[in-house]
Amino acid sequence: MSKKVRLSGIAYESLVNGxxxxxxxxxxxxxxxxxGCFNPETHDFNGGEDRDMDELIKEVKDNPMLKGITFSGGDPFERAEEFAYMAKNFKDQGLNIWSYTGYTYEFIMNSLDSRPDWxxxxxxxxxxxxxxxxxxKMDDTIRFRGSSNQRIIDVQESRNTGVVIVLHD
Ligand code: SF4
Structure with missing residues (x-):
């Protein structure tokens, strides 16, 4: 049976999300x-459209120009089980993976025991x-973040060291 994920949209070749x-x-x-959210239409869990994940993965494979994948929102952590499946496949393709989330890194780390999908x-x-x-805290001059409280975190380095590694000042 094909596996589905509910999306609000796709940007096929983006330069502004990583x-x-x-x-x-x-x-x-x-x-x-x-x-002040820019994408209120992404909030409803019943909105958007179900998409076939294996087809989405294949479409990425078919575009050698792509350097990475970004999961954005809505909040991708509300679809973590599905995105984990996709992200694993993209990793196997050698792609770099970014995700946005409204949760803080610390909240996510403290929730891992009860959230195997996260x-x-x-x-x-x-x-x-x-x-x-x-x-x-909105700031048009900062890259890849909507407001200055948000952080760009190196996840694997942070997990290895136990210290949150933030990639900007
Ligand atoms: S986390 Fe993102 S999508 Fe969700 S309400 Fe906040 S700005 Fe909007």
Whole structure:
């Protein structure tokens, strides 16, 4: 049986959601309700569209220009089981993986015992951009983040060292 994931959209060749040419999968469903969110249509868990994950994986394989994959939102951590399946396949293709989330890295780490889906997804993520969008901290001059409270975190280095490794000042 084909496996489905519910998406709000796809950016096929994006330059603004991480380094290099990337495919961006926008998840459907978000609980954070950040004031000033740019994508309120992605909040409803019943919105968006079910997509066949194996087809999405094959489409990525067919584009040698892609350097990486970004999971954006909605909140990808609400679809972690499905995205873990996709991310594992993309890792096997040698692609770099970014994910955005409204949860903080610390909250995710403290929840791993009760969230095997988060634990699995995290295994394949190189970079996590974490935290809710704060419109009072919105800053157009920063790259890859909507507000300055959000952090660009090297996930695997952080897990290896036990210290949160943030890749900007
Ligand atoms: S986490 Fe992202 S999608 Fe969810 S409400 Fe906040 S800004 Fe919007």
């Amino acid at each position: 380094p290099g040419i990337r495919r961006v999968f926008f998840s459907q469903g978000c609980r954070h309700d950040c004031e 634990k699995e997804f995290l295994k394949y993520i190189d970079i996590l951009v974490d935290g809710r969008f704060d419109q009072d």
